[in-house]
Amino acid sequence: MNVRSQISMVFHLDKCIGCHTCSIACKNIWTDRKGTEYMWWNNVETKPGTGFPTKWEDQEKYRGGWELRDGKLVLKSTSKAKTVTNIFHNPSMPSMDDYYEPWTYKYDELFNAPEGSDQPTARPVSMVTGEYINVESGPNWDDDLGGSRIYAESDPNLKGLSEEQRQQLSAVERLVLFYFPRICNHCLNPSCVASCPSGALYKRGEDGIVLIDQKRCRGWRACVAACPYKKTFYNWSTGKSEKCVLCYPRLETGEAPACFHSCVGRIRYLGVLLYDADRLEEVAKLPDEQLIDGHRSLILDPHDPEVIAAARKNDIHDSVIESAQNSPVYKFVKEWKIALPPHIEFRTLPMLFYVPPMSPVMANRNDDTVSSVSDEFFHDIEQARVPLQFLANLFGAGHQGKLLYALKKQKAVRVYRRSRTVGDIPMKTAEAILREADCTVEEAEGIYKLTSLCTFEERFVIPPMHREEAIEMMKDPQEHKTAVGFGFLDPPKRGL
Amino acid sequence: MFEIGPFLLDTVLFVVFPYVSLVVFLIVSIRRYRSESFTYSSLSSQFLENKHHFWGLVPFHYGIIVVLVGHVVAFLLPREILWWNSHPARLYILEGSAFVAALLCMVGLVSIIIRRITDPKIRIVTSVADWVIFGNFIVQILSGLYVALFHSWGSSWFASLAAPYLWSLVTLTPDITYVTAMPWMVKLHIVSAYTMIAFAPFTRLVHILVVPNPYLWRKPQVVRWYGIRRKSKRSTAESGAFVDASN
Numbered sequence: 001m002n003v004r005s006q007i008s009m010v011f012h013l014d015k016c017i018g019c020h021t022c023s024i025a026c027k028n029i030w031t032d033r034k035g036t037e038y039m040w041w042n043n044v045e046t047k048p049g050t051g052f053p054t055k056w057e058d059q060e061k062y063r064g065g066w067e068l069r070d071g072k073l074v075l076k077s078t079s080k081a082k083t084v085t086n087i088f089h090n091p092s093m094p095s096m097d098d099y100y101e102p103w104t105y106k107y108d109e110l111f112n113a114p115e116g117s118d119q120p121t122a123r124p125v126s127m128v129t130g131e132y133i134n135v136e137s138g139p140n141w142d143d144d145l146g147g148s149r150i151y152a153e154s155d156p157n158l159k160g161l162s163e164e165q166r167q168q169l170s171a172v173e174r175l176v177l178f179y180f181p182r183i184c185n186h187c188l189n190p191s192c193v194a195s196c197p198s199g200a201l202y203k204r205g206e207d208g209i210v211l212i213d214q215k216r217c218r219g220w221r222a223c224v225a226a227c228p229y230k231k232t233f234y235n236w237s238t239g240k241s242e243k244c245v246l247c248y249p250r251l252e253t254g255e256a257p258a259c260f261h262s263c264v265g266r267i268r269y270l271g272v273l274l275y276d277a278d279r280l281e282e283v284a285k286l287p288d289e290q291l292i293d294g295h296r297s298l299i300l301d302p303h304d305p306e307v308i309a310a311a312r313k314n315d316i317h318d319s320v321i322e323s324a325q326n327s328p329v330y331k332f333v334k335e336w337k338i339a340l341p342p343h344i345e346f347r348t349l350p351m352l353f354y355v356p357p358m359s360p361v362m363a364n365r366n367d368d369t370v371s372s373v374s375d376e377f378f379h380d381i382e383q384a385r386v387p388l389q390f391l392a393n394l395f396g397a398g399h400q401g402k403l404l405y406a407l408k409k410q411k412a413v414r415v416y417r418r419s420r421t422v423g424d425i426p427m428k429t430a431e432a433i434l435r436e437a438d439c440t441v442e443e444a445e446g447i448y449k450l451t452s453l454c455t456f457e458e459r460f461v462i463p464p465m466h467r468e469e470a471i472e473m474m475k476d477p478q479e480h481k482t483a484v485g486f487g488f489l490d491p492p493k494r495g496l
Numbered sequence: 497m498f499e500i501g502p503f504l505l506d507t508v509l510f511v512v513f514p515y516v517s518l519v520v521f522l523i524v525s526i527r528r529y530r531s532e533s534f535t536y537s538s539l540s541s542q543f544l545e546n547k548h549h550f551w552g553l554v555p556f557h558y559g560i561i562v563v564l565v566g567h568v569v570a571f572l573l574p575r576e577i578l579w580w581n582s583h584p585a586r587l588y589i590l591e592g593s594a595f596v597a598a599l600l601c602m603v604g605l606v607s608i609i610i611r612r613i614t615d616p617k618i619r620i621v622t623s624v625a626d627w628v629i630f631g632n633f634i635v636q637i638l639s640g641l642y643v644a645l646f647h648s649w650g651s652s653w654f655a656s657l658a659a660p661y662l663w664s665l666v667t668l669t670p671d672i673t674y675v676t677a678m679p680w681m682v683k684l685h686i687v688s689a690y691t692m693i694a695f696a697p698f699t700r701l702v703h704i705l706v707v708p709n710p711y712l713w714r715k716p717q718v719v720r721w722y723g724i725r726r727k728s729k730r731s732t733a734e735s736g737a738f739v740d741a742s743n
Contacts, residue, residue: 080712087708088557095546096617128544129616194716197708205721215533218706219540236621239539280717470722495528495535496625496698 002278003300003311005320006208006351007246008271008329010339011181012451013357015267018179020044020140022259029258035237037102037127040139041244042259045180048155048169048390049142053098056230057156057343063092064228065191065346066284073285073347075195077225083197092225100137102127145177157393165387176385178357183259184231184244185350186210188275188298189284195226208351209246217241228346238492252467256460266454271327271461272320274300274311284347288397291344299334323463328450329353336447338406345397356395356406359385378414381407412437413444509687511670517694524697525705538703544617552611556604562597571662574655581652590651595644602637625699632692639685647679
């Protein structure tokens with residue numbers, strides 16, 4: 001057992017209202033520089049929909065992530081030999097057309113336009129060329145399905161759905177959608193890191209954050225192609241790639257990342273997970289249907305004395321172990337098993353988990369009357385408006401079992417709480433439903449509390465980063481303190 | 497030594513200039529790598545335009561690699577080249593393939609320049625230095641093609657004339673008698689090459705010096721730790737992880 005700690009995340013999709021506050025918080029801090037305007041380290045997608053960049057989940061097109069070839073785990077987009085032969089032109093590289101051409105408006109024309117009979121307008125101009133452009137796509141172009149069926153119908157996750165189920169998703173006046181916020185997953189087996197010809201990408205040993213060393217990056221763009229989630233981006237102005245840094249400067253001072261901190265729906269949770277780094281390769285090679293269980297088995301119980309001893313042996317600080325014991329992520333992912341990794345079939349072992357959304361209550365429209373489809377208080381999960389197979393393609397590698405379990409448990413908690421607070425469902429019925437969903441009363445209370453009543457401190461359990469101890473290994477912290485704190489910031493200037 | 501006229505000019509161009517350009521190349525390349533590592537790459541524009549990119553970049557780079565390697569081999573192994581060329585058939589094969597590679601390079605370069613001019617997004621990321629490089633390359637490749645066509649057989653006389661001249665520079669006993677009598681197109685080719693060497697470290701051409709060296713041998717995953725840890729703690733048994741304590 002080789003215990004490591006990883007800062008991990010849970011997004012509770014039932015609570016996401018699709019307001020994009022997270023995206024804006026991130027944009028204002030990190031990606032408003034030249035060359036990064038088109039990047040959205042955090043974005044919110046409408047599902048079903050094509051996402052950003054368009055159809056990123058379609059790996060026939062983008063060739064991201066890993067695949068098993070003759071029992072070996074290999075990158076889809078590249079290999080050692082291909083890195084050399086394709087070094088001048090990366091055939092798996094997406095272009096700006098797959099994202100969008102960023103634009104702004106000529107606001108000054110509103111004020112400086114000469115007097116005339118027409119209303120002055122602020123025309124859109126490209127943030128690349130500075131010339132007028134016709135805006136034809138954007139980072140959330142299919143937001144709320146964008147007024148057209150083509151976006152929802154082009155979703156790669158519709159694979160394996162029957163015609164009837166597809167109809168169900170997009171029938172007029174019965175249209176259904178949910179929001180899917182995304183950041184870098186800070187994977188355990190990141191394909192971006194594995195693909196980098198210059199070794200500029202790395203995972204931080206202490207907290208698992210995946211970063212790009214800007215001084216070592218040589219702009220070969222392999223990471224952009226290799227990341228199946230398309231969460232590394234190429235800065236066309238500096239010639240380097242950039243990605244979500246999980247706001248590590250904020251984390252190091254005990255603050256939640258900006259997108260987490262600003263989340264209006266309070267859908268985001270962050271905490272430490274302890275995992276066994278010795279078994280990564282073994283798990284990443286499991287067949288699709290075993291990947292979720294395998295991934296969960298990597299996550300270690302922070303209360304287990306053996307795990308604690310092994311963690312201490314690996315220099316993991318007691319305060320980090322304690323933080324792992326209070327981690328909301330551990331509860332959602334490992335104890336309750338209601339948070340699932342996105343597209344685990346890409347085999348990067350993502351460390352951002354999603355609580356799948358419950359669909360709206362099902363009703364049938366017969367001429368002028370609307371009647372509930374199910375006699376139950378909450379409708380049957382398997383009859384949900386969002387077909388289970390669609391969610392399974394997103395969060396279950398195409399297999400419905402884990403999704404069904406997570407949704408049934410969520411439903412059971414609702415029935416139980418309804419019984420407790422309103423009382424129109426007998427507690428006996430509620431308890432039976434809980435049992436059926438593999439959930440105890442204590443667990444149901446825990447899920448209810450962490451979902452509905454969670455405080456800031458319960459949602460974000462940020463471990464102390466102990467930079468002072470790292471510094472101590474190099475030199476006297478007192479001496480270090482007097483030697484830093486004043487310096488120069490240079491713009492990202494290139495050569496001639 | 498004190499004669500004026502072409503001889504002095506030859507001395508400047510074929511003795512002073514190569515040393516100056518080499519010294520500039522070495523000092524600036526090393527200094528830039530050490531203090532401005534961030535700038536040490538080309539500025540890829542594939543992201544802004546993905547299709548035309550292939551038809552320019554690929555033929556240009558493969559062409560120039562073949563041509564460059566050919567020059568280096570002829571410089572290092574002149575005797576072997578002469579031996580190889582002793583059969584006409586082998587000479588034609590060598591000259592023919594070198595010429596094709598140079599043509600490939602030229603076609604690629606033209607394609608690159610057209611792309612730089614016509615695509616508005618690519619124009620934005622093109623600097624003045626890029627145009628200087630393009631101009632230098634045009635002179636270099638066209639003069640090379642001209643020499644190959646009209647002063648045959650270059651591969652043989654390079655081995656017997658240019659190689660000794662270059663070696664005389666390397667051994668710090670410059671002897672320009674080999675080059676003074678050469679046709680002016682050959683001289684242009686040589687001087688243009690020195691210009692490129694001198695100018696390269698200031699521009700995007702530094703990307704020639706960075707190769708994916710550790711990648712080809714390293715394990716897939718890279719982990720970095722703060723500070724210094726005992727090696728055993730970093731665990732060598734982890735799944736294929738390459739450990740780097742540089743930061």
